[in-house]
Amino acid sequence: MTVTSENSLFSNVNKGARFIRHFNFTRIMSDIKIGINGFGRIGRIVLRCALEKGIKVLAINDPFISVDYMVYMFKYDSTHGRFKGDLSNKDNKLIIDGKSITVYTEKEPSKIPWGQLGVDYVVESTGVFTTVDKCQAHIQSGAKKVIITAPSADAPMYVMGVNEDKYTGQDSIVSNASCTTNCLAPLAKIIHEKYGIIEGLMTTIHSYTATQKTVDGPSNKDWRGGRSAAQNIIPSTTGAAKAVGKVIPTLNGKLTGMSFRVPTPDVSVVDLTCRLEKPAKYEDICNTIKNACNRNELKNILSYTNDEVVSSDFIGSPYSSIFDVKASISLNDNFVKLVSWYDNEYGYSHRVIDLIKHMAKVDTNDGTTKNSSPVQQRRPRQSSRSQSKNN
Numbered sequence: 001m002t003v004t005s006e007n008s009l010f011s012n013v014n015k016g017a018r019f020i021r022h023f024n025f026t027r028i029m030s031d032i033k034i035g036i037n038g039f040g041r042i043g044r045i046v047l048r049c050a051l052e053k054g055i056k057v058l059a060i061n062d063p064f065i066s067v068d069y070m071v072y073m074f075k076y077d078s079t080h081g082r083f084k085g086d087l088s089n090k091d092n093k094l095i096i097d098g099k100s101i102t103v104y105t106e107k108e109p110s111k112i113p114w115g116q117l118g119v120d121y122v123v124e125s126t127g128v129f130t131t132v133d134k135c136q137a138h139i140q141s142g143a144k145k146v147i148i149t150a151p152s153a154d155a156p157m158y159v160m161g162v163n164e165d166k167y168t169g170q171d172s173i174v175s176n177a178s179c180t181t182n183c184l185a186p187l188a189k190i191i192h193e194k195y196g197i198i199e200g201l202m203t204t205i206h207s208y209t210a211t212q213k214t215v216d217g218p219s220n221k222d223w224r225g226g227r228s229a230a231q232n233i234i235p236s237t238t239g240a241a242k243a244v245g246k247v248i249p250t251l252n253g254k255l256t257g258m259s260f261r262v263p264t265p266d267v268s269v270v271d272l273t274c275r276l277e278k279p280a281k282y283e284d285i286c287n288t289i290k291n292a293c294n295r296n297e298l299k300n301i302l303s304y305t306n307d308e309v310v311s312s313d314f315i316g317s318p319y320s321s322i323f324d325v326k327a328s329i330s331l332n333d334n335f336v337k338l339v340s341w342y343d344n345e346y347g348y349s350h351r352v353i354d355l356i357k358h359m360a361k362v363d364t365n366d367g368t369t370k371n372s373s374p375v376q377q378r379r380p381r382q383s384s385r386s387q388s389k390n391n
Helices: 006-031 042-052 067-075 132-140 180-192 239-249 282-292 347-368
Strands: 031-035 058-062 087-090 093-095 099-104 121-124 146-150 171-174 197-207 236-238 255-262 267-278 300-307 320-323 329-332 335-342
Touching: 006 031, 031 042, 042 058, 042 067, 042 347, 067 087, 087 099, 093 267, 121 132, 121 335, 121 347, 132 146, 132 171, 146 347, 180 197, 180 239, 180 255, 180 300, 180 335, 180 347, 197 239, 239 255, 282 300, 282 320, 282 329, 282 335
Parallel strands: 031 058, 031 121, 058 099, 121 146, 146 171, 197 255, 300 320
Antiparallel strands: 087 093, 093 099, 197 267, 236 255, 267 335, 320 335, 329 335
16 A cells, blocks of 8 residues: 655645646637737737747738738848748738738728637737727727737836736736836836835937938927937937836836937847945845846846847847846945846837736636627726837
8 A cells, every 4th residue: 555645745736736827827828819000120020929939910900011011021130030930921811830810901900800800919019009099999899908019108007027917907908118118127126126226317228210210301399310310329218217117106206217329220228327225235236136037027037147248149139128247337335327238129029928928817817808898898097107209
């Protein structure tokens, strides 16, 4: 007769529980069905990230791109290289590795049949529909949830590794904030938790984007922004630092910042200069950040390097924020400058998919994506959140 010890019993129970949790999570991930509205830089990289993570993309909408041109744009990328999978088009569908994605060219989101297609989560990456009111059109056409890939004036904002635990499933329309907020917020969270930030100024040295000019051109609202992106370092505004106060309320009013647009096509870097409540040696601050990289909520989000790196070394990095030990400095134990890199395209797009995965897990437990009709979705909370540019 075999006698099973109490410890062995508990061990088997725990293993079984872990297996069930893993099985359920895998099932949830395989059930996620997304659509993409807007096939620009972020839309295309989000598609790459979704394919890498095994997320089903059922439809893409872009009124300005034909399906054959869509194949070309997705296949060849000057920054991130050629897509390595099989790619073709047939019957107005994009075929990737044998799986078809329906393509639409609607200017109005209300005309995209998300519900008929079975799309649950819409990635709103046009840069045009960034408010709750404008995104309601996606909900009305059958989508369950909308993720805005830009700051929003009124949609709840979630940053992975920082405040995604506040998502309860009740919000139909959310914002993934900006790429710069996704870089800054995890770093600020770690420093504020350990040492306390009295106040701080942020500068992002930001690669140029599609909104800028290749040569000098008219830009009535932003005269400097009308100057050639390839020839100039251009001072600009950003709401990224103030937005950190929205996702970390105890930092509200303590941070602000600005941007320098520089002549590089991808990868940007945050410089956070701040005064600390508790004095700390620079080495201790570095160790605090290094140890935080292993925290469950920050794995694959926050990273750390003490190599002699430059911006191009981070092209294709999936992290939101990579702390640079050798570029950061301190004046004294209460005044520090912290430098952190980010691929403003690839890292951010990974967070879009990660946010959707997190939402799907919460929504499945809450029942909001399984039992609710799209029109009856609970309206998102209204707020006065506002930011400026998406950088």
